[in-house]
Amino acid sequence: MKYLICAFFLLFSFCSVANAQEKEVVEDGSHYVLHTVKKGETLFSVSQAYHIEQKDLVNANPDLKFGLKTGQQVRIPVPGNKYAIHKVSREETLYSISKQYQCSIDTIIKLNPEVKNGLWVGMKLKIPKKDSPAFSSEGSVVRYTVKKGETLFNVSSRFKTSISELQTLNPFLNSRGLISGETILVPGPDGEGNSEENGAENTEGNQVTATLLQEQTNDVKTYPEPVSGDCQPDKIAASRFYHVGLLLPLYLPANDTINRIRVTAEEMFQDTTSFVDKAVSDLPADSFRVRKNAVVYPKSENFLNFYEGVLLAADSLKNAGMHIDLYVFDTNQSPHVVDSLLHLEIFKKLDLIIGPVFPELQKPVADFAYRNHIPFVSPLSSSGNLEETNPYYFKINPTRKCIIRETADYISREYSGKNLIILKMGEYRHLPEAELVNMVKSNYYSSNLQPGTATGTLHEFNYPEGGLDGLKSILSEDTENVFIIPSEAEGQVSVAVTNLNAVAEDFPVTLVGLSNFQKYKSIQTEYFHHEKLNFLSPYFVDYKSRLVNQFIRKYRHDYFAEPDQFSFQGYDVAFYFLSALFNYGKDFYGCLPSLKVDLMQGDFSFKRVGTNGGYMNGGLFILKYTPDYRIERKGVTGK
Numbered sequence: 001m002k003y004l005i006c007a008f009f010l011l012f013s014f015c016s017v018a019n020a021q022e023k024e025v026v027e028d029g030s031h032y033v034l035h036t037v038k039k040g041e042t043l044f045s046v047s048q049a050y051h052i053e054q055k056d057l058v059n060a061n062p063d064l065k066f067g068l069k070t071g072q073q074v075r076i077p078v079p080g081n082k083y084a085i086h087k088v089s090r091e092e093t094l095y096s097i098s099k100q101y102q103c104s105i106d107t108i109i110k111l112n113p114e115v116k117n118g119l120w121v122g123m124k125l126k127i128p129k130k131d132s133p134a135f136s137s138e139g140s141v142v143r144y145t146v147k148k149g150e151t152l153f154n155v156s157s158r159f160k161t162s163i164s165e166l167q168t169l170n171p172f173l174n175s176r177g178l179i180s181g182e183t184i185l186v187p188g189p190d191g192e193g194n195s196e197e198n199g200a201e202n203t204e205g206n207q208v209t210a211t212l213l214q215e216q217t218n219d220v221k222t223y224p225e226p227v228s229g230d231c232q233p234d235k236i237a238a239s240r241f242y243h244v245g246l247l248l249p250l251y252l253p254a255n256d257t258i259n260r261i262r263v264t265a266e267e268m269f270q271d272t273t274s275f276v277d278k279a280v281s282d283l284p285a286d287s288f289r290v291r292k293n294a295v296v297y298p299k300s301e302n303f304l305n306f307y308e309g310v311l312l313a314a315d316s317l318k319n320a321g322m323h324i325d326l327y328v329f330d331t332n333q334s335p336h337v338v339d340s341l342l343h344l345e346i347f348k349k350l351d352l353i354i355g356p357v358f359p360e361l362q363k364p365v366a367d368f369a370y371r372n373h374i375p376f377v378s379p380l381s382s383s384g385n386l387e388e389t390n391p392y393y394f395k396i397n398p399t400r401k402c403i404i405r406e407t408a409d410y411i412s413r414e415y416s417g418k419n420l421i422i423l424k425m426g427e428y429r430h431l432p433e434a435e436l437v438n439m440v441k442s443n444y445y446s447s448n449l450q451p452g453t454a455t456g457t458l459h460e461f462n463y464p465e466g467g468l469d470g471l472k473s474i475l476s477e478d479t480e481n482v483f484i485i486p487s488e489a490e491g492q493v494s495v496a497v498t499n500l501n502a503v504a505e506d507f508p509v510t511l512v513g514l515s516n517f518q519k520y521k522s523i524q525t526e527y528f529h530h531e532k533l534n535f536l537s538p539y540f541v542d543y544k545s546r547l548v549n550q551f552i553r554k555y556r557h558d559y560f561a562e563p564d565q566f567s568f569q570g571y572d573v574a575f576y577f578l579s580a581l582f583n584y585g586k587d588f589y590g591c592l593p594s595l596k597v598d599l600m601q602g603d604f605s606f607k608r609v610g611t612n613g614g615y616m617n618g619g620l621f622i623l624k625y626t627p628d629y630r631i632e633r634k635g636v637t638g639k
Helices: 002-018 043-049 054-060 062-066 094-101 105-111 113-117 152-158 163-169 203-221 235-239 252-258 265-269 298-319 335-341 345-349 359-371 400-414 433-448 463-472 490-503 515-519 525-530 546-559 565-584 589-594
Strands: 023-027 030-036 073-077 083-087 124-128 141-145 183-187 241-248 260-262 288-290 323-330 352-354 376-378 393-395 419-424 457-462 481-484 509-511 534-537 606-608 615-617 620-625 631-637
Touching: 043 054, 054 062, 054 073, 054 083, 083 094, 094 105, 094 124, 094 433, 105 113, 105 124, 152 163, 235 565, 241 298, 241 345, 241 565, 252 260, 252 298, 298 323, 298 546, 298 565, 335 359, 352 565, 359 376, 359 393, 400 433, 400 534, 400 620, 400 631, 419 433, 419 463, 433 457, 433 481, 457 463, 463 490, 481 490, 490 509, 490 525, 515 525, 515 534, 546 565, 565 589
Parallel strands: 241 323, 241 352, 352 376, 376 393, 393 615, 419 457, 419 481, 481 509
Antiparallel strands: 023 030, 030 073, 083 124, 141 183, 260 288, 534 620, 606 615, 620 631
16 A cells, blocks of 8 residues: 555656646756746656756756755756756865866866856856767666676677766766676667676566666655754654664674683593593593683674664663664674575564674665665775665765865865975875875865965975975965875875974974874874874764763773773764654654764764765864874864
8 A cells, every 4th residue: 555655646746747837948048947846746756757867957956955845946957958057055166066077177167267266155157968878768778697707898898888888877886896796787789788698688678677676766766855954853753663683793603612612631531420431532522611701702892892882872762762672683794694684574674774884795785775765874884885876875984085075175174375285205196195185286276266365375295306405495484384195105104294293393384184194103193293183083082071971981880891982883873873763763864964962972964975875974073183282173074
């Protein structure tokens, strides 16, 4: 019955759109039809009615990323337009816009000469549209199972298509290669592409499969995305009983084995009651005794601490009136164990799944969560890219790319008008840090276009060639000298930081780096304080906080141990998502901006990754080493 109701609702949406009164307008040289949103309409239903892709609707109406509202007027691009119109948002740069549309900065400037005077919020830019792909989503699209050793080039050649077309059909391939055994979508040309030998199904069946896949994807995309303030705690949600699955590599068999001690023949003979008349050959070969003071298998320790944090969070919410059944599964870091767990009947009843923690084990569970509409949380790893295609996927730790982007924006905001110095210690173009440098440069040059803005100066200095004396020649005694070291090699960073420490005696110096700098053991911590190191991190524990100290006392009382980063993370992840269930129910996605909870070491802020994707946390603490040997939290960015 539930599915019939959904189907009827969708049909009603289509009819209401088709009968809408329309008005054609011309804005910025582009033709649009104005459509007034009716009750019950969704982004998907409007796009289907006008035969337009959802991304083109959002490009023409940036406010749609916050969801549709009854009575809202939506601009429908008329086919044949050469340009999309982009409305500039706060903190956007030419570089970020060019990346968003995969278009060069020069092209944007050529089409919009006014940007030479700078960008401003609300400014409308003409962006050239990309050529339509050679294939159509309504054509013959087939599933193909990747064979061992195959590459994107092999598959594109086999199906007489381009690599870019494969990446368009399978967005996750934009950031990685093929994996043996995975299923991807490919255009279904005549001949080779339709043969069973190549892993594709017949043409008719493939068209049906593609349609069903599209309907499933679009059904997911129609979840409401209200802005912060539109959600209120739901009393019905608070009274429900929730089933939560926690998948961790606890390595229970290894813990059992490590606490067994073999019993020697001499010890057995000392047992006069059992072995007094036995020969050595008669003694059992597998006798053991249990270790008196049990030890923990080393690989288990972090995840046991995480589990203990989860238990404290669940206990807090149970005390607040929440009804929770927590099911804990030991994945033992085994794909076979994970696959077997998914066949348990309880999994279909889960309202939330946390883990597995390792990306290589997540895909089957994430796919299961997708099929059954269950929120899935990746609690620890920033690797993998399942959030790009799975709308039920939540990634707690932001990717390195996200942190680099936020760091570049932070530098532009915080140190506008200062003396920016990119301290080159070696070739870095192949490193992720190169993206940081490119973004900083782009933000600098974009702000330089705005009249009346104090842009400061920007240098890229090759330290191995110029040396310390050359470096001092470009430093300012009156303005802060803000350094960026684009390197991930500890030796190079160590040399740079050591020399900056000497420079900081005579010049005002600030070092902006990545969080991995503080992990380098060859660098004296006092150097970071002397150079006022700034960096962004998803973690920060304020040991002066009353809440943190209450947690520590409770943890000590219950587990006779000190909490660590994993203990805090277990609490944060569980408390945040259990609170979301408790307040808003299982479909809490659009209400997360309204969820205000106090966490131990994080400040979560989830943003959707594309129109078809899931969510990634972008909440990052701005941390600063101070000259008086403290680490201060200056604020939170990415929210």
